[in-house]
Amino acid sequence: MMQQYDLYVDGQARVAATGERFESFDPFRGKPWALLGRGGPDDVNAAVDAAHRAFHDPAWRGINATGRGRLLSQLGDLIAENAERLGRIETRDNGKLLAEMLAQVRYIPQWFYYYAGLADKIEGSVIPVDKPKMFTFTQHEPLGVVAMITPWNSPLLLAAWKMAPALAAGNTIVWKPSEFASVSALEFVTLVERAGFPPGVVNVVTGFGPEVGETLVTHPKVAKIAFTGGERSGQRVYELAARGLKRVTLELGGKSPNIVFADANLDNAVKGVISGIFAASGQTCIAGSRLLVQRSIHNEFVDRVVTFAATARMGDPSDLATQVGPVTTRPQYERVLDFIESAKREGARCLLGGGPATRPECGEGWFVEPTIFGDVTPAMRIAREEVFGPVLAVLPFDDDDDAVRIGCDIPYGLAAGVWTENIGRALSMAKRLEAGTVWVNTYRAVSYMVPFGGYKRSGIGRESGQDMIHEYLQTKSVWIDTESEVPNPFVMR
Numbered sequence: 001m002m003q004q005y006d007l008y009v010d011g012q013a014r015v016a017a018t019g020e021r022f023e024s025f026d027p028f029r030g031k032p033w034a035l036l037g038r039g040g041p042d043d044v045n046a047a048v049d050a051a052h053r054a055f056h057d058p059a060w061r062g063i064n065a066t067g068r069g070r071l072l073s074q075l076g077d078l079i080a081e082n083a084e085r086l087g088r089i090e091t092r093d094n095g096k097l098l099a100e101m102l103a104q105v106r107y108i109p110q111w112f113y114y115y116a117g118l119a120d121k122i123e124g125s126v127i128p129v130d131k132p133k134m135f136t137f138t139q140h141e142p143l144g145v146v147a148m149i150t151p152w153n154s155p156l157l158l159a160a161w162k163m164a165p166a167l168a169a170g171n172t173i174v175w176k177p178s179e180f181a182s183v184s185a186l187e188f189v190t191l192v193e194r195a196g197f198p199p200g201v202v203n204v205v206t207g208f209g210p211e212v213g214e215t216l217v218t219h220p221k222v223a224k225i226a227f228t229g230g231e232r233s234g235q236r237v238y239e240l241a242a243r244g245l246k247r248v249t250l251e252l253g254g255k256s257p258n259i260v261f262a263d264a265n266l267d268n269a270v271k272g273v274i275s276g277i278f279a280a281s282g283q284t285c286i287a288g289s290r291l292l293v294q295r296s297i298h299n300e301f302v303d304r305v306v307t308f309a310a311t312a313r314m315g316d317p318s319d320l321a322t323q324v325g326p327v328t329t330r331p332q333y334e335r336v337l338d339f340i341e342s343a344k345r346e347g348a349r350c351l352l353g354g355g356p357a358t359r360p361e362c363g364e365g366w367f368v369e370p371t372i373f374g375d376v377t378p379a380m381r382i383a384r385e386e387v388f389g390p391v392l393a394v395l396p397f398d399d400d401d402d403a404v405r406i407g408c409d410i411p412y413g414l415a416a417g418v419w420t421e422n423i424g425r426a427l428s429m430a431k432r433l434e435a436g437t438v439w440v441n442t443y444r445a446v447s448y449m450v451p452f453g454g455y456k457r458s459g460i461g462r463e464s465g466q467d468m469i470h471e472y473l474q475t476k477s478v479w480i481d482t483e484s485e486v487p488n489p490f491v492m493r
Helices: 041-056 065-081 083-094 098-107 109-121 155-168 184-195 208-217 231-243 266-277 295-309 330-345 400-408 423-432 465-472
Strands: 003-005 007-009 012-014 021-026 031-037 134-142 147-151 172-176 203-205 222-228 248-250 257-260 290-294 349-352 371-374 391-397 415-419 437-440 474-480
Touching: 003 109, 003 184, 007 041, 007 184, 012 031, 021 083, 031 083, 031 184, 041 147, 041 172, 041 203, 041 208, 065 109, 065 155, 083 098, 083 155, 083 184, 098 109, 098 155, 109 155, 109 465, 134 147, 147 208, 155 172, 155 184, 155 222, 155 465, 172 208, 184 203, 184 349, 184 474, 208 222, 208 231, 222 231, 222 465, 231 248, 257 266, 257 400, 266 391, 266 415, 290 295, 290 349, 290 400, 295 349, 295 371, 330 391, 391 400, 400 423, 415 423, 423 437, 465 474
Parallel strands: 003 031, 147 172, 147 222, 172 203, 222 248, 257 290, 257 415, 290 391, 371 391, 415 437
Antiparallel strands: 007 012, 007 203, 021 031, 134 474, 349 371
């Protein structure tokens, strides 16, 4: 019997207004394992109204910043206590490795602790204004209702990046998780209630983009949208939000270059390349899906990468020994295979993999063999578009200028990796590469302390770090005239 979940609105479970449900699939088994409420416009309206009431209710609005920080700390503690359970749910729901999901969920409390500490350190300024007899200061205030829209690849981690600063700033939330991975959100939100947050402060509406997502983005009571997902969906969110002049944070796709110079520690670089593309089965926006190798070491290095990748253990993602799991959704599985066939038609040479994984340990799941293509040119589709799967495109380069040219010659700019033992080259490349994050001699490192976001079509705004909290605040300027008599009212002060 499949587990059943309802929406979460105003502090309690809510059956979808239509009474309909949809299935959530286990990617390893290729079969449904849970039934979720199929929310629609009526449910969005109820959730936004609840969040709007909560925003103005003294039960939430009357809590000072230090009190909000205490609630966030309590939520962090509850997440830590429930990390293994939540991690296993995410693995069942999206097919990513249990080892990775456990590591992510165990790290999530740090975002809540960090912003708990920051909540009562949001300070305005007294401005020594140039107008006589005026006392002027600024204060920062919450925006109101925030719509969070999260993807299926790391649902809770990416939700924490949004939720922790939004709540620390005093906002309320309506959360739409991906229809492909919603269960962990509905389990997570019960911890928000247990932590002591008033009803309506965090709400969850599950369902599909046209019915839930678009209604949420266009709702007149929603002040801001925080979105992580694909470029096409992000464009749609941006267009709809613009009609209401809403604030947005968009973290979108990437086609990140992982650049290996001849002077690099090649043993470490091989591991960094493998981590960049085959960890998480390539289902990460920061995937190092383009490997740029200096021509003098190209053949030797690529051979080493292929040899290492061929040893990857595929199978049940809940087995801690598994290294490559399934693709999360059937449509994405088919899309990855289409990219592979497209690369072959364009003349790329398949060095490893190149199709569905038919190993017995992969069962009925949506597995794609770790795939590496050589003889790739920068104009090929495989070198320009985000695959979001375990597929690596290898391109040679001659020198630093050539690496920068190839690395930046795409519409994305989310991340980049540089492998070199030359500190001058490392600093120069970090400056020249058009990417929101540049890793040197490492890859896929993130922290609650460090801003994250993209250049170009990879997004708008940043997440994590101290400055992020201002994405959920607005600044008010206050003028106090200490003059005993109002001067000429017909002249601007």
